[in-house]
Amino acid sequence: MTDKNRRLPESNSRHEDSRFPELAKLFLWADDEKKVEKVVLGLAIFCAVTFVIDLFYHRHAYFSFEGSRGFYPIAGFFAFTVIVLAAGQLRRLIKRPENYYGRRATNAETYPDDGLEIQVADGFAAPRDKRSVIPPTVTAEVSQTSGDAANASAATSATNSKEDSDR
């Protein structure tokens, strides 16, 4: 993963937090490792409780295998794990560069600007990287900068080959 999108030096700094909308502050724990740990602990306790209930409570079941104790917790955990790991293997088989289908597909295409209203939130500076959120006052510059599509696609393929070699 590149850090291309992290051009804004203050993006991750704490002093930015006060400028977020009140509603957003409800989620700030998601960026605090310690608080995330606590939430994970809460989830683990919840899992444990539901598992323990299963040991003592007799459920109505459609099938015998499904009625056995601990079926759903195990099914949930393993189904999820297997799906994710299998998908990772599938990727090795079917992954191609983003512009694989060329100009006849939208995969590597940028969405045309006139269908969008790209806008930065009030009180935030615009990042300088291409096609990031740009304040409405400087949209005129966008059309000029978007001319260097060739550079962008070159960068894309470079990123891809880098990721390939990483793997």
Next chain:
Amino acid sequence: MTLLLPPFLFFYAAIACLLLGNAKQRSIILIVVPLISLVWIAFTDTGSHASLEMAGLTLEFMRVDRLSRIFGIIFSIAAFLSALYAWHVKDIMQQVATLGYAGAAIGGVFAGDLLTLFLYWEGTAVTSVFLIWARRTEGAYHTGIRYLIIQVLSGVLLLMGLLLHYRDTGSLAFEAMTLGTLGTWLIFLSFGMKCAFPLMHNWLQDSYPAATVTGTVVLSAFTTKMAVYALARGFPGTEILIYIGAVMTLFPIFFAEIENDLRRVLAYSLNNQLGFMVVGVGIGTPMAINGTAAHAFCHILYKALLFMSVGAVLYRTGTSKASELGGLYKTMPKTAIFCLIGAASISAVPLFSGFVSKSLILSAAGNQGYWLVWGALLIASAGVLSHSGIKIPFTAFFAKDSGKRPAEAPTHMLWAMGITAALCIGIGVAPGALYALLPYDVEYHPYSFDHVLTQFQLLAFALLAFIVLMKTGLHPHEMKATNIDSDWIYRRITPRLVPVVGRAIDTGWSGITQTLVGLFGRGVAQIGKFSEPRGLLARGWGINSMVLILTALMGLVLLFNFGKS
């Protein structure tokens, strides 16, 4: 009065929009028409409301019964919500296409005969493609063409099928059919194409992410659910559908898991949800058909909500790629919350809409003893949590901070998402109103202790697995890539093979013809040699040798005659 019925109303409105120069007036029409349609469908009596005698055929345009009504209602709601979401759109092409498309889908649902169904079937194809072309890029143009080819092909199959079916049965009525004749198989195949059966599904993941921000929301509601309705009407209880549906729930989750474009992730997820509905149709019991109808209803809402939230992100940041997003909750918290509600609904968290509809299908599968299919649906449910429940909100709004600080979605989009989210929660909390709309009267209580407990177990432990996989670094990263699917066969290998095969045929053919011409020439030359002056056949023969040859010939004749007897 007949001519003011809902499908026609949409078409008049589309024509009116073509003539209106004012974009805001068009937007108002787009919002009002679905509401009128909703009221009409909700309050009209069951029965046939418009039929036409034509060339000895009875065409039924407006068959209202409980199955068609619930689809008509949700299509009207979806048309209203997507129009509200697209309030800012000034593009007349998209506005007219949306009206025509919604009208055609509603018309298809109320079609009482196969010919009418065919007209609307093609109607949805030719109107909806403009929502893709409206992006106005080269990629979107070609994607639209691919989409149109497959959609129209589905219509052509339907036409062939209905003609054969008419020859076999003498009736065009659109009722339950049994697979067996070529006609019914063609109709089945046509429905399957629009319903994105496995290996016929690629048009969906190819085209929906290529449409405009608002166009994708519109597209997500109609075509595939019209096909689900058509299957529920035409092939309820067809056993093969159970297995087709089970495969449909499973295979897209792996593709969704590693797809980078969040709108394409949602397209794969849509495909997976259709699988649940198809299984319901295949089981065919009243409870299962109820499950299919209820799931289509809930699915249209939460899928629209998810497409809307990702669309809002695209609208504000210019991208819907997971690798370029993250941390957006900081400045788009409302969109993030709506996205989370959609994610909870599709993951079937208790108190959200997916829970009360999906469980009908799972219960129906359980009651009928399909343990393998039931197991597949359970695994698929964990998969849904993975790609739609976690991946969509997590990569867009949380995960690593992309540094992007986009403004919150525009007010009208927030309203559209808010109403949709409210419906998702409302249905989840009080499913009675939805259950009352279902085709059959069935007593069902989703909120039994067993059921809530097992669902929480499944989801909580799957979530735990996600955390473990993230901590251990085993979870695949988001990366810029195109993942090939079976459409690779017709998008890549066939176009490459055609010239090669063509050249091979060309070379082979010319080789064969040259050899044959050469042989013929040499043969002619040989004959010429025999007959030229002094040639074998041209010179005089002696009597002795003539007699000898004659005797030999007669001897041969005798031999053959004796040999025969």
